[in-house]
Amino acid sequence: MAQVTINEGVLWVGGEAYPLRNISHVGQRRLSVDTGAAWRRFILQSIGWIFLGGILAAVAGNVGTIILLAVEALLVWRLVTVLRKPPVYGLVLNTSGTQREAVWSTRQEEIQRLVLEITKAIGNPDVAQTVINVEHAIQGDVINQYGSGNVGKAHSSGSGNIGGSS
Numbered sequence: 001m002a003q004v005t006i007n008e009g010v011l012w013v014g015g016e017a018y019p020l021r022n023i024s025h026v027g028q029r030r031l032s033v034d035t036g037a038a039w040r041r042f043i044l045q046s047i048g049w050i051f052l053g054g055i056l057a058a059v060a061g062n063v064g065t066i067i068l069l070a071v072e073a074l075l076v077w078r079l080v081t082v083l084r085k086p087p088v089y090g091l092v093l094n095t096s097g098t099q100r101e102a103v104w105s106t107r108q109e110e111i112q113r114l115v116l117e118i119t120k121a122i123g124n125p126d127v128a129q130t131v132i133n134v135e136h137a138i139q140g141d142v143i144n145q146y147g148s149g150n151v152g153k154a155h156s157s158g159s160g161n162i163g164g165s166s
Helices: 035-060 062-083 108-123
Strands: 002-007 010-013 016-019 023-031 088-095 098-105 130-134 140-142 153-156 163-165
Touching: 002 098, 002 108, 023 108, 035 062, 088 108, 098 108, 108 130
Parallel strands: none
Antiparallel strands: 002 010, 002 130, 010 016, 023 088, 088 098, 140 153, 153 163
């Protein structure tokens, strides 16, 4: 769970502070699984494994056949695991030309509510304190992959900007 607080003209997301007067844009981002890439990877891995596993089954007999079927079942399990991942939604804040993803959640309604409350607060920054709990905040790693190669692994605690590593 992440807590977002609006108080005295400042938006607090965890330990990060964003003065409301400096926020130029509030929006949301949706990240979902690239199902086409998941299927392509599964098909290529399956074709390669069936070729190699067929050779193993021909050489090792029944044991090779069991290994072939077990590895193919593992590939199917990995495909199903990837395809069942829900999309995640992020709160995007632009301040002074910098775009930051402040909170990630598996529930779009939570992020939409944050966008609405922050927009109201920007219009009237001297309102009373508002506390919003994001119950389904994502904590852990968010991995983005563009194109055919992995660009790295991003770490997030559920609030604040995502830090990257390779």
